[in-house]
Structure formats: structure tokens, C-alpha cells
Amino acid sequence: xxxxxxxxxxxxxxxxxxxxxxxxxxxxxxxxxxxxxxxxxxxxxxxxxxxxxxxxxxxxxxxxxxxxxxxxxxxxxxxxxxxxxxxxxxxxxxxxxxxxxxxxxxxxxxxxxxxxxxxxxxxxxxxxxxxxxxxxxxxxxxxxxxxxxxxx
Amino acid sequence: xxxxxxxxxxxxxxxxxxxxxxxxxxxxxxxxxxxxxxxxxxxxxxxxxxxxxxxxxxxxxxxxxxxxxxxxxxxxxxxxxxxxxxxxxxxxxxxxxxxxxxxxxxxxxxxxxxxxxxxxxxxxxxxxxxxxxxxxxxxxxxxxxxxxxxxxxxxxx
Amino acid sequence: xxxxxxxxxxxxxxxxxxxxxxxxxxxxxxxxxxxxxxxxxxxxxxxxxxxxxxxxxxxxxxxxxxxxxxxxxxxxxxxxxxxxxxxxxxxxxxxxxxxxxxxxxxxxxxxxxxxxxxxxxxxxxxxxxxxxxxxxxxxxxxxxxxxxxxxxxxxxxxxxxxxxxxxxxxxxxxxxxxxxxxxxxxxxxxxxxxxxxxxxxxxxxxxxxxxxxxxxxxxxxxxxxxxxxxxxxxxxxxxxxxxxxxxxxxxxxxxxxxxxxxxxxxxxxxxxxxxxxxxxxxxxxxxxxxxxxxxxxxxxxxxxxxxxxxxxxxxxxxxxxxxxxxxxxxxxxxxxxxxxxxxxxxxxxxxxxxxxxxxxxxxxxxxxxxxxxxxxxxxxxxxxxx
Numbered sequence: 001x002x003x004x005x006x007x008x009x010x011x012x013x014x015x016x017x018x019x020x021x022x023x024x025x026x027x028x029x030x031x032x033x034x035x036x037x038x039x040x041x042x043x044x045x046x047x048x049x050x051x052x053x054x055x056x057x058x059x060x061x062x063x064x065x066x067x068x069x070x071x072x073x074x075x076x077x078x079x080x081x082x083x084x085x086x087x088x089x090x091x092x093x094x095x096x097x098x099x100x101x102x103x104x105x106x107x108x109x110x111x112x113x114x115x116x117x118x119x120x121x122x123x124x125x126x127x128x129x130x131x132x133x134x135x136x137x138x139x140x141x142x143x144x145x146x147x148x149x150x151x152x
Numbered sequence: 153x154x155x156x157x158x159x160x161x162x163x164x165x166x167x168x169x170x171x172x173x174x175x176x177x178x179x180x181x182x183x184x185x186x187x188x189x190x191x192x193x194x195x196x197x198x199x200x201x202x203x204x205x206x207x208x209x210x211x212x213x214x215x216x217x218x219x220x221x222x223x224x225x226x227x228x229x230x231x232x233x234x235x236x237x238x239x240x241x242x243x244x245x246x247x248x249x250x251x252x253x254x255x256x257x258x259x260x261x262x263x264x265x266x267x268x269x270x271x272x273x274x275x276x277x278x279x280x281x282x283x284x285x286x287x288x289x290x291x292x293x294x295x296x297x298x299x300x301x302x303x304x305x306x307x308x309x
Numbered sequence: 310x311x312x313x314x315x316x317x318x319x320x321x322x323x324x325x326x327x328x329x330x331x332x333x334x335x336x337x338x339x340x341x342x343x344x345x346x347x348x349x350x351x352x353x354x355x356x357x358x359x360x361x362x363x364x365x366x367x368x369x370x371x372x373x374x375x376x377x378x379x380x381x382x383x384x385x386x387x388x389x390x391x392x393x394x395x396x397x398x399x400x401x402x403x404x405x406x407x408x409x410x411x412x413x414x415x416x417x418x419x420x421x422x423x424x425x426x427x428x429x430x431x432x433x434x435x436x437x438x439x440x441x442x443x444x445x446x447x448x449x450x451x452x453x454x455x456x457x458x459x460x461x462x463x464x465x466x467x468x469x470x471x472x473x474x475x476x477x478x479x480x481x482x483x484x485x486x487x488x489x490x491x492x493x494x495x496x497x498x499x500x501x502x503x504x505x506x507x508x509x510x511x512x513x514x515x516x517x518x519x520x521x522x523x524x525x526x527x528x529x530x531x532x533x534x535x536x537x538x539x540x541x542x543x544x545x546x547x548x549x550x551x552x553x554x555x556x557x558x559x560x561x562x563x564x565x566x567x568x569x570x571x572x573x574x575x576x577x578x579x580x581x582x583x584x585x586x587x588x589x590x591x592x593x594x595x596x597x598x599x600x601x602x603x604x605x606x607x608x609x610x611x612x613x614x615x616x617x618x619x620x621x622x623x624x625x626x627x628x629x630x631x632x633x634x635x636x637x638x639x640x641x642x643x644x645x646x647x648x649x650x651x652x653x654x655x656x657x658x659x660x661x662x663x664x665x666x667x668x669x670x671x672x673x674x675x676x677x678x679x680x681x682x683x684x685x686x687x688x689x690x691x692x693x694x695x
Contacts, residue, residue, distance in 0.1 A: 004183030006174055006298035007328060012245045013368045014167040019440045021160040030157050048557040052442065058553050079463075079561050081455030082509035083448045087429040089167055092446045100456060100561070107557045111443045119509070124463040138160060140445055162441050169428040170368045175331025207334040210378030213351060215337070 027068075028052040033138035038130070039068040040106050048107035072104035073130035074149055082119045097122055101146055115145035177205050177216050184223070186298040190290070192265050193220040203265035224264035226290035227309065231268055232259040233282055248293070248301040256282055260306060272305040281308040311409040313695065315534035315541030316656040318347025318527035324490040324520035324641030326425045332367060333379035336421055336523045339646075340380050343417065343525035347537050351381035354527070355413035359389045360400030360420025362645045362680075365433030367426040380419050380525075392549075393437070394450075394595065396420055397524060397649025398678030398687030402547045404528045405689070409544075414530050421523025422645030430519050430644070439554075448508060450595065451516060455508035457683060458598040461562040462510060467616040469510045472597035473501040474619045476514045476639055479594060482626060483636025485665035488650075490518045490641045515597040517642035524649040526656065531695075542656035545673070545690040546577035552684030567606030567679070567686040574688040575608070580673070583608050584630060587690075588671040589658045591651040593679040594637040600624070603677060604632065606686070626668070634658070634666040648678025652689045659693040 021029065024041075031037045041053035045062035053068050080099025083092075097119055100109040114122055115131065127149035136142040174182055177193060181204050184191035193205035197212035203224055208215045235256045242249065255274040262269060273282050288306035296302040320343030327335055344350060357380050364370045373389045380387075388407075392399040397420040404418035424430045431449030438444040447453075462468060480496045483489035493500075501514035534541045550573070552566030553559075571583070580586045592607065594600040601615030609630060610618055618624050624632035633639075635654045638647050655676030657663040672694065678687040 003180070004186050004298070005176060005179040006182035006186065007179055009172045009174060009182070009299065010170065010247070011172070011368075012167065012169045013243060014165055014245075015243050016165040016241065017163070017440070019162040019164065021162065021441060023157070023159060025441060026160040027157045029160065043557075046557070050557070057557075059556060079456045079460035081452050081459060081511075082506075083446070083452050083455075084505070084509070085431070085448055085451055085507040087431040087435075087449070088169060089432055090448065091435070091444065094448070096446060098446045098452070098456075099459075108555050109559060111446075113446055124459055139162070140442060164440060166365070166432075166436055168365055168368055168432050170426055171428070172367070172369075172426055173328060173331055173423065175334045176329060177334075178331060207331055207337060207379055210383045213381055213383075 024054050025052060029138040029142065032142040033136040036132050038071045038073055038103060038110070040071045041065060041068050049105060050108050051103055051106040051110055069105065071106050075101045075103035075106070075110070075128060077114065077122070077124060077126050077128050077146070078102050078109060079124055080114060080122055082122070095119065101128060112140070112143060113145035116147035175207060177207050180221060181205055182298040185300065185302040186296045188292045188296060188302070190224050190226050190262060191221050192224050194222050196220065200266040201264060202267050203262055203269050222264070224262045226262065228260045228262035228265070228288065230258050230260050230282065230284060230286045230288055232284060233257060233273065235279065246299060246301070247297045248299050250301070254279065255305070258282070258288070258306060260288060271300070271303060273308065274305045278308050312411050313531040313543065314405055314408045314528055315531070315543045316526050316691070317529045317534050317537040317541050318343045318349070319653045319657060320344070320346060320525040321488045321650065321653060322522050322524070323488050324522040324643060327423065327521040332369070332372065332423050333376045335423060335521060336376050336419055337379040339421065339523035339525040340417065340419055343527050347527050349537060354381065354385070354415050354417045356386040356388070356407055356416045357382040358400050358403040358407065358416060358418045359387055360391070360396040360418070360645060360649065361389065362391065362393055362396045362422055363433050363437065365427070365436050366422055366424055366430060366644070380417065392685045393680030394593065394644055395648045395678035395680035395685045395687045397646050398652055398676070398689070399549055401526055401649055401652045401689060402549050402687055404526065405544055405547050408528045408530050414533050416528050417525060418528060418649065419523060419525040420645050420649045422643045423521040424519045424643055425521050451508040451511060453682060454596040454599065455511045457561040457602065458510050458596070460560065461598055461602055464562045465613045465616060469512070471601060471616040471619055472515050473498055473512070475594065475597040475600045476501050478619065478625055479633050479637045479639045482634050482666065483640035486635045486640070488641065489636040490520045491636070492640070511596060511598070517595045517638050518640070520641050520643040522641065522643035522646045524646040524653050526649065526653055540660040540662065542659045542691040543693070543695050545692045546574045548574035548577070548688045550686050554682055554684065561683060562602065563612065564602055564606035564683055566684045567603060568608070570686040570688050571607045574690055578690045580690070584610065587630065587673050587675050589634060589655070589668040590630065590632045590675045590677070591635060591637070591654040592632060592677040593648055593651060594633060594639050595642060595647070595679070597639060599679065600632060600637070603679065607675070607677065631668050634663065634668055648680070648687060651678055652676035655689065656691050659691045
């Protein structure tokens with residue numbers, strides 16, 4: 001009788017997906033693509049402005065105002081990280097910086113990359129502004145990244 | 153009236169490489185396949201022979217060990233089957249992969265075993281003769297890897 | 310009215326790469342050890358609550374189909390629970406609910422993962438991110454917690470040294486825990502500071518290891534608990550809270566969802582001064598800085614005072630309120646079992662069975678778990694006295 005013991009079985013699993021944007025994100029990214037605008041929606045109950053715009057406020061379950069608000073593409077970098085850690089199949093090659101941005105006029109945070117700055121110069125609470133891509137497909141990368149705000 | 157916005161879909165995939173641990177019991181079953189032998193484990197309590205063996209007899213909660221291994225025949229009786237006609241996206245890549253349809257997935261009780269093994273029947277001649285109760289024998293690949301598909305499929309005898 | 314419930318048996322596997330052991334065998338090892346600890350067989354167990362975190366870690370969906378029988382669940386009710394990193398806590402609480410409701414007398418809670426089955430746990434963890442809004446630059450849990458850390462350190466004027474001190478404390482505690490994975494003799498702050506930055510401000514030393522492990526706990530109703538053991542760990546209260554993602558006015562440094570869970574748990578247990586009344590805490594420090602942040606959420610100190618706990622030595626084994634005597638998640642992280650280890654360690658402390666990591670005279674202990682972005686939290690408070 002054979003006494004070999006197989007200790008590992010190797011395989012690669014790949015699953016294709018189609019993730020639905022839904023009506024709100026479809027409209028939100030239509031605006032970034034066509035009009036280079038970041039749109040928020042105001043909750044009809046608590047009055048807070050959600051970005052990206054949703055039809056419902058997740059806290060109040062109240063509908064948001066159908067008249068979406070154009071937000072500034074400037075804001076405050078509330079927190080961030082610089083990623084050096086690699087892993088197989090990583091969607092973006094390190095090193096890179098990203099963080100959570102409170103856009104002027106918004107009450108939620110918007111995630112994005114931070115560019116045009118040395119990593120060790122990035123600080124929390126710094127002012128940043130969007131750098132738009134010339135070619136836009138209607139996704140997060142319609143904005144290339146956020147960079148330090150230029151003096152007015 | 154706001155303008156009609158096209159509903160969008162993001163297409164993508166998730167790809168993950170794995171190295172699965174069969175453990176000492178299933179690992180030894182796979183090692184047996186590499187040597188073109190089919191091994192089962194006999195429960196010391198209920199005396200049933202599990203092919204393929206899992207880590208334990210789930211009914212008696214008896215944990216199998218090396219002494220419980222027993223070689224069974226590579227021939228047996230087909231208890232159930234389905235013929236697969238629809239091609240499925242190949243979502244998992246092994247060292248050896250499943251054939252293109254049509255092929256049958258069979259549930260076969262090998263002589264000397266008390267459980268069924270899931271495996272394949274392929275080839276027009278085999279598929280024509282496949283029925284519940286048919287006798288079938290393993291057709292071994294020349295190159296074996298310690299995988300279930302070291303058995304290329306079962307031929308109807 | 311909920312029935313009185315106690316933990317009567319605990320089974321742990323070692324946290325390491327279990328290359329010789331299938332996933333069912335790993336769960337089985339934990340289940341057998343818990344049954345042996347309680348001195349009972351599966352005949353006395355009425356139901357199994359099964360925990361496992363994202364299937365992408367092992368690439369096997371519906372793992373309870375594959376592992377259930379190894380837990381001894383054949384022809385018994387089995388329920389699966391999944392709440393990310395805190396699944397082990399939710400699983401224990403699920404078992405508690407099942408007994409406290411009066412539906413079952415004895416229930417086995419079991420939870421685990423084999424993270425070493427995948428090329429990198431960060432692949433699975435990155436699939437947790439929204440594919441449309443952020444997965445594009447996700448780097449698993451480390452990058453999310455690094456974002457949390459940058460906010461915490463800058464908001465209160467702490468530095469990464471505060472996190473690293475937690476890492477050194479917990480790794481030294483781990484030397485007393487035979488089930489921990491990282492057991493590094495003479496681990497110092499200087500050694501921690503020399504490790505590379507992986508997701509700024511977090512260094513390798515700030516991060517948990519990748520483990521395979523399972524943990525099991527047996528919950529019993531009052532009478533049977535007293536029949537089974539002389540040292541049951543009585544459940545004083547449980548709390549499980551779900552928060553939101555990207556909610557209004559979110560501040561990553563202020564875990565309001567954990568605070569909510571703590572308030573519920575303390576009210577139910579009749580605790581008004583947690584810092585004084587609790588003798589030992591096991592919390593979910595997957596990353597060093599989280600011990601400071603969660604301590605604030607758990608009201609062990611005021612908002613913004615978490616860094617002072619480590620500066621003033623409060624949370625050391627020799628301190629006023631030891632936190633993570635086991636070495637915590639920083640010394641062993643299988644994800645699926647990690648939050649149950651926190652509960653099990655807390656239970657062992659009131660049972661007086663925590664071996665070399667035992668804190669003296671423990672009457673009340675707390676076990677915590679964290680999952681999701683920063684929003685899923687579970688707490689169990691144990692008491693030595695019924």
C-alpha cells in the first residue's frame with residue numbers, strides 16, 4: 001500500500017463579477033464623468049449631506065432631497081496611510097498614499113489617493129483638492145488623486 | 153424632470169491562489185491516488201469503510217488514523233449520475249482540470265467501500281452505456297499528481 | 310427573562326501554520342479539547358453554533374457543510390454566524406442566546422480559520438472593501454487600520470511609539486501563553502522600532518501574525534453547569550452592536566459603536582465603574598493602536614486618554630487593570646477564532662485556569678471582539694460569582 005501523503009493541493013480560483021452601481025452611484029458617476037462634479041445629497045430629516053449622494057440617509061432612513069448639491073472638489077484630509085505592504089494581485093502597486101477626505105460642504109468622508117506630495121510631508125487636517133483625469137469613464141478614477149490645495 | 157441616467161455595472165473579478173491542506177487522512181488518500189491505489193478508512197466502531205476518507209466517522213465520532221487505512225477496488229457500481237452538457241467558466245485551475253462537456257458526474261460505490269465517491273465518466277461510448285447500476289472501472293492517467301483527477305474517469309465495463 | 314448561563318469547557322488549538330491538519334481536523338481538535346475540559350461527550354451537547362470569517366481566506370464556501378460533522382454536529386442543530394473579525398464573539402454570543410432562551414441546555418460554540426491556505430490573507434481582506442468605492446487601492450486590514458491610527462495619533466497628540474509600546478507589552482505577555490504564535494523572548498521597544506513601516510504609521514511590529522487556529526466554548530444552563538464543573542465562568546452580560554459604514558460625522562479615532570456596546574454590557578451587568586470593577590480585559594488588538602482606541606470605547610479611560618494607559622503602566626500584567634495577558638490578537642490571529650479566544654481567555658481568568666497568564670483574584674473579566682470596518686463589536690462579561 002502506498003504511504004505517500006500529499007501535504008498541499010494548489011489551485012487558483014477566479015470568479016468574474018458584475019457589481020451594480022445602482023441608481024444613485026450611476027447618477028453620481030455620470031456627474032463626475034460628464035460634468036466633473038462631485039454631488040452630495042441632503043437628508044430631509046437630519047439635514048446632513050451625504051457623499052456620494054444616496055437616495056436614503058443610512059441613519060434616519062429618511063429620503064434625501066432629489067435636488068442634489070454640487071460639492072466643492074476641495075476638502076480636508078482627515079486621515080491617511082502610506083502603503084508599502086505588497087500582496088499578490090494587489091490592485092495598485094505600492095508605495096502609494098490614500099486617505100479619507102471631508103469635502104467642503106459634506107458630512108461624510110470620500111476615499112481617495114493623495115498625490116503630488118512627498119509621503120513624509122502628508123499630514124492629517126491638510127487641505128487638498130481633486131486633480132481630474134482628462135479621460136473619464138465614470139468611476140472613482142475620474143479623479144486621478146487629491147493634491148495639496150494651491151494657495152488662492 | 154431629471155434626465156435618464158444609464159444604470160451602470162462594474163465588471164471585474166477576484167482571483168485568489170490557494171494551497172489547501174488535505175491533512176493526514178485525506179492527504180494519504182491523495183498519496184494513494186498518486187500510486188494508482190484507492191484507499192479508504194474503516195471505522196473501528198461501525199466497521200463502515202469511507203472512500204474518500206474524511207478526518208473522522210461523523211456518526212461514531214471516531215477519528216481515523218494510519219492503522220485504519222484499507223485499499224479498496226478501483227471498480228464499482230454507479231449509484232447515480234448526471235450528464236453535464238453546459239460549459240461552465242473555468243473558475244478554478246488545478247494541475248489537472250475537468251474535461252469539456254459532455255461528461256457525466258457519477259456517484260460510485262467502489263467494491264469494498266460503504267460510501268460513494270464522486271467522479272467522472274466521459275467519452276461517447278461510455279456515456280451511451282452509463283446507467284444506474286452500471287459497473288465501472290477507473291481509467292488511470294499515465295502522469296499522476298496526487299489529485300482526484302489522477303483517475304481520468306471511469307470506464308463502463 | 311434570560312436563564313443563567315455559564316461557560317463550562319474551553320478548547321483551544323495552537324495558533325500557527327497547521328500544515329499537517331485539514332480544516333475539519335483543526336476544528337475537531339478544538340471541539341475535543343473543550344469536551345475534555347468539561348468532561349462531557351457530544352451526547353450532552355444539544356446544538357452547535359459555528360463561526361468562520363470570509364470564505365475567501367480558504368476559498369471554500371459554506372465551510373460548515375464541510376466542517377460541521379467534525380465539530381460533532383451530526384444530526385444536531387447547527388447554526389453558522391459571520392461578522393468578520395468579531396465572528397468568534399458573535400458565535401459565542403449566539404450559543405449564549407441559545408442557552409439563555411431556554412431552548413437548549415448545553416451548546417457548543419466553535420470558530421476558526423486557516424489563513425495559511427491562501428497566498429495572502431490581504432487578498433480576502435481587500436475583497437471586503439466596496440468594489441466601486443475604494444477596493445481600487447485597498448490593502449486589506451492594515452491600510453484601513455493605518456487610516457484609523459493616523460487619525461488617533463494626530464487627534465490626541467500621541468505618536469507611533471504609543472502603539473509600539475502596546476505591541477511590546479502584549480508580545481511579552483504572549484511568552485506565558487502556549488497557544489500564542491508570536492513568542493519572542495526579550496522583545497524590546499528598540500526591536501519593534503527597527504521593523505519596517507508597512508502602512509504608515511503602522512510598522513510590522515504593530516501588526517498581528519497570520520495564524521491557523523480554532524477555539525471552542527461550551528455554554529450550559531445553571532443546573533447542568535454546576536453538575537459539570539466547580540469553576541464555571543458565569544455570563545454576566547453580553548452585547549453585540551452593528552454600526553454603519555461611512556456614516557455622517559464619522560471619526561475613525563472615536564469608536565462610538567464600541568461605546569454603545571460597552572454601555573449595554575455594563576448596564577446589564579450592573580457595572581458603573583468599569584476601570585475599578587473589571588479585573589482583567591481581553592480586547593481585539595489586531596493592530597497595536599487599537600488597544601488604545603478600544604480601551605476608550607470600553608470606558609476604561611476617558612476619550613483621548615488611551616495612550617496614557619500604556620504610558621502609566623495601567624494595562625501591564627503588574628498594572629491596575631491588565632489588558633491582554635494572553636498576548637492578544639497581536640500575538641495570534643486566525644481571525645475566525647481570534648474574537649472567541651478573547652472571550653475564552655476572559656472566561657479562563659474567572660475560572661482561575663489561565664495558567665502562567667493568570668491574573669490574581671479575578672472576579673470580573675471582559676472579552677471583546679472587533680470586525681468590519683470599525684463597526685462590529687461584541688462583548689461578554691464573565692463573573693466568578695453566580
